[in-house]
Amino acid sequence: xxxxxxxxxxxxxxxxxxxxxxxxxxxxxxxxxxxxxxxxxxxxxxxxxxxxxxxxxxxxxxxxxxxxxxxxxxxxxxxxxxxx
Numbered sequence: 001x002x003x004x005x006x007x008x009x010x011x012x013x014x015x016x017x018x019x020x021x022x023x024x025x026x027x028x029x030x031x032x033x034x035x036x037x038x039x040x041x042x043x044x045x046x047x048x049x050x051x052x053x054x055x056x057x058x059x060x061x062x063x064x065x066x067x068x069x070x071x072x073x074x075x076x077x078x079x080x081x082x083x084x
Contacts (some may be wrong), residue, residue, distance in 0.1 A: 032058045
């Protein structure tokens with residue numbers, strides 16, 4: 001699995017991963033989905049609001065462009081938002 005989660009996971013993480021799979025689609029975005037799923041699986045991105053902002057950021061990137069981690073964290077609020 002792209003998220004690196006096996007044997008089940010927390011319901012919140014599962015919901016965020018499901019949303020990622022449905023909202024950030026297309027084969028061209030495969031690397032971006034992996035990047036996002038890893039942040040969710042590690043618990044660094046943990047709210048629906050963060051996920052929404054993360055997807056907006058990733059949607060602006062060309063599929064072949066690597067994600068700038070610092071820009072991604074800033075755009076999605078990783079490490080700054082306590083909740084929705």
